[in-house]
Amino acid sequence: MxxxxxxxxxxxxxxxxxxxxxxxxxxxxxxxxxxxxxxxxxxxxxxxxxxxxxxxxxxxxxxxxxxxxxxxxxxxxxxxxxxxxxxxxxxxxxxxxxxxxxxxxxxxxxxxxxxxxxxxxxxxxxxxxxxxxxxxxxxxxxxxxxxxxxSGAGAVMKLAVNSLIHGINQTLAEAMTLAEASGIAPALAFDVIEASAACAPMLKYRRSLYLNEAEHDVTFTVALARKDMEVTAGLADRLGTAMPQGRATLAKLIDAEKAGYGARDMASVLDFMRKERP
CATH class of the missing domain: 3.40.50.720 (NAD(P)-binding Rossmann-like Domain)
Structure with a gap:
């Protein structure tokens, strides 16, 4: 960047x-x-x-x-x-x-x-x-x-925005794997999500990464996403605010990093979730 x-x-x-x-x-x-x-x-x-x-x-x-x-x-x-x-x-x-x-x-x-x-x-x-x-x-x-x-307000807002982005990334991975498990092709599933009320701008500009991560340069790693969420969770602790969804996102990022996804783009969470079992 x-x-x-x-x-x-x-x-x-x-x-x-x-x-x-x-x-x-x-x-x-x-x-x-x-x-x-x-x-x-x-x-x-x-x-x-x-x-x-x-x-x-x-x-x-x-x-x-x-x-x-x-x-x-x-x-x-x-x-x-x-x-x-x-x-x-x-x-x-x-x-x-x-x-x-x-x-x-x-x-x-x-x-x-x-x-x-x-x-x-x-x-x-x-x-x-x-x-x-x-x-x-x-x-x-x-x-x-x-x-x-x-001073510092920019840093706080960046963590707030990134916590939302990483939550969307995780939820997108879950929605895609649910659709794929029923037999819907990934590209078609993404077409529907992209045309729906749930679509965020990041999903549009990261579409190619979600559908074919290996063919594209890494833009933001799983390890950096985990770092963001750890810092955000620490800030929430200090301010006394609850972040149950953020902590769930952090837990999945930690799991993905332990599974060897740390250096891969955060879009690889989709691949990680495909291999997750209840």
Whole structure:
């Protein structure tokens, strides 16, 4: 997703610098696109007023912000925008530990790889508003930005949205296996679901993955879905809210990961459920 987002920023006329934990990835990207690769995260702040991170989890974000040569090692000022799915507690820690000249904003996104490619992401920003430069960056990346008023609110809403998405993913797998068990062909079953009142946008753009997962690149792994639901369950515990369906979804994701599905796309939960027995 980060590569698609960087391309959209370049296409919108922004001067872009890139870094990746795998240095060759950044170098190859910079070679093919009109941008510059840097050696360390701290070098990004030396070059740019706005730095976007798109990372998998809290530990990856810790390393990039707090590690040697990390973003917080810079003495320059910048706005750091964390657009990955992080826990609200992690965002609070980043805000608390940020050097004086650095502002941290959580602005996670909703939308898969295709949405990132098409600049069709929904951005959930944990701030009251954006200055013109940051607003222009958001406009280059997404179709809409919703400002949620306070730091950490973006992280909370991303977990809430993802818990719904992972619940739909599980329920779709169960509905499909029920239909298939009666002899209805998978494509026909999906036709009906897609035309029904139950269809969510994610089912439409992930149709090909559900029907032929092996023929497509992984867009979001079962392991990441499990991580999302674990963080969400922890947040629910802290806030004192009940999430019985979310915990059932988490249990199935844990089972799927134990069965070897962790690195596969979350659409593979359909294949996993086909092999489940009561």
């Amino acid at each position: 980060g590569q698609h987002m960087a391309r959209n920023l370049i296409a919108a006329g922004h001067e872009v610098y890139v870094w990746n934990r795998t240095a060759e990835t950044a170098k190859d990207f910079a070679k093919n696109e009109a941008c510059i690769a840097v050696v360390d995260p701290s070098d990004l702040i030396a070059q740019a007023q706005i730095v976007i991170t798109m990372l998998a989890d809290d530990s990856a974000s810790d390393a990039v912000h707090l590690g040697e040569g990390g973003l917080f090692a810079s003495t320059s000022g910048a706005t750091l925008v964390e657009m990955g799915t992080m826990s609200p507690d992690h965002i609070s820690e980043l805000v608390a530990r940020a050097p004086d000249k650095i502002r941290v904003i959580d602005a996670p996104v909703s939308g898969a790889t295709k949405a990132a490619e098409d600049a069709d992401l929904l951005i959930m920003a944990g701030c009251r508003h954006a200055d013109p430069d940051l607003a222009a960056v958001f406009d280059a990346l997404g179709r809409q930005t919703i400002y949620l008023g306070q």
